[in-house]
Amino acid sequence: MTHTSSRLRPLATTVAVGLLATTAAGALAAPASAAPDQTVAGFSTVAMAIPDEGPSTPGSTAITIPAGKGQVKDVDVTLNSLSHTYMRDLEVTLTHNGTAVKLLDASGDSVDTTAFRTYTLDDEAATVVPTSSSVVTPDGSYKPTDSSGPEPVATSLASFDGGAASGTWELSIVDQAGGDEGSLAGWSIDIDYNDPTAPSGSVVIDGGAALTDSSAVTLGLAASDPDAFTTGVASMRFSNDGTSWSAFQPYAATAAWTLGAGDGTKTVWVQYADGIGNVSEPASDTIVLDTKAPTAKKLSPKKNATGVKTTAKVQFKASEALLKSTVTKKTVKLTAGGKTVKAKVTYKASKRKVVLTPKKDLARGTIYKVKISKKVTDLAGNSIATKGWKFTTR
Ligand SMILES: [Ca+2]
Ligand SMILES: [Ca+2]
Ligand SMILES: [Ca+2]
Ligand SMILES: [Ca+2]
Known part of the structure; x- marks a missing residue:
């Protein structure tokens, strides 16, 4: 079993709030769907340079949304500093994962101006892009608009909803008519996203040890966020009672933790949160905390006994189970006059009994000492508290 002396810092200072939804420390998180x-x-x-007719140079520009951004709920696109002397020539298309949406097609003004304009294309905007030959389409938000038919109609950025937000989004521009040209300085994309599934995971205390002699334990942690629109496992929190939780901290493979007070079977619960704040069901593991040292009882011969038979058995019973490998002739000795008496040492686990069997009968009228090393431990690793005792033969 591995222990660590490091402790968690005060929990309030380890909150990774930026990774999470509005989950107050100590409060139960909202269900996944919320x-x-x-x-x-x-x-x-x-x-992007727009020629008087044909595709822009470059033909398209791209924005890459990093991995772990879940499932698209809404997409808005802003065209920054668009200049064209006949805006209605343009066809502007956004493409992502094989889905293409027209943002503008034969829409906007046909005023001969080199003014720079900034438009946000947003399904939730109040209007489609106005077409006018006398009024420059003002900066603002518009529904994506296709005016190539008799009436301007909105096309829909909602075509992207439900797909993955991560990956490459491509904007392409084509000038559809000879004469007039322009440019686009750049563009931006805003994606609202979510993640439909909570992560799941497990916890192992001290590498799966059955017992520990210290409340300072190491948690081994493993979790995954396996759905197609994962936002990844972002954070975790712990509890000694399944009710009161530590603050969320960044997800890691191990963590130092302090068990609740008092010896006995201890349970540690863990919950994992994904990048959007969906919280897993609690997982738990248990370990027996034993901080109490074993002692030697039922000493035989009795402590300070005199007139002990030279054929007497030398033995004691441990107050609790001992780790068998720690009970040897090197850790439990019988001495007389400072010399070790040759003896066999056995430990009967079923009776918790340690027996010293001298090779020869004991000498008469001699003071014997039984010496028990601190290397004798219980199953959790606590050193035995009894150092030994002495007796005198008859
Ligand atoms: Ca043109
Ligand atoms: Ca929108
Ligand atoms: Ca998830
Ligand atoms: Ca113990």
Whole structure:
């Protein structure tokens, strides 16, 4: 069994709040389905030159959303500093994992201006992009708009909802008519995401040891967040009673922990949270905490006995089970006049009895000492408290 002297710092200082939803320390987390959406943003500052007709240079620019960003709930895209002398020439398309959505198609103004405009394409915007030959389409939020038909119609960024947020999002621009050109300075994407499933995991105390002699234990931790839209295992928290929890701390393979007070069977519970704040069912492990030293009882011959027979058995009973490997002729000795008497030492686990059998009868009228080393321990590793005793033969 491995122990560590390091202790957790005061729990309030180890909270990894940034990783989590609004879970108050010590309070039970909301059920998985209630984890609120989170938002991830990305941006591209690669300028796109738009020729008077044909695809832009480069033909597309990309934003990569890092792994572990779960499932798309909403996507908004902002075109930054778009300049074109006939905006309605443009077809702007967003593509991700094989799904393409038109953000603009023959939409916007046809005013001959080199002004820079910034538009956010958002399904929840109030209006589609207005088309006008006299008024420059003002900066603002619009529904993605296809005006190539008789009436402008919204296309839908919701086509991405339910898919993975992580990965490459590509914006492409095509100028669909000769004459007039422009540029785009860059674009950004805002993705609301969630994660439909809580993680699951396990805990092992002190490498699976049955017993420990110290309340300072090491927890071995393993968890996974296996659904297709994982946000990864982000954090964990512990409890000695399944009710009162430590603050969440970043997920790791091991953690130092202090068992609850008092000897006996101790249970430690763990919960894991994924990147969105979904919290696992509690997992637990148990270990027996034994901090009490064993003692030697039923000493035979009795302590300070006199007139002991030279054929007497020398033995004692341990107050609790001893670790058999610690009971040897090197750790339990019979001495007389400072010399060790040759003897066989046995430990009968079923009776917790240690027996010293001298090779020869004891000498008459001699003081004998039984010496018990601290290397004799109980099953948890606590050293025996009894140092030995003496007796005198007749
Ligand atoms: Ca053109
Ligand atoms: Ca939206
Ligand atoms: Ca999850
Ligand atoms: Ca003990």
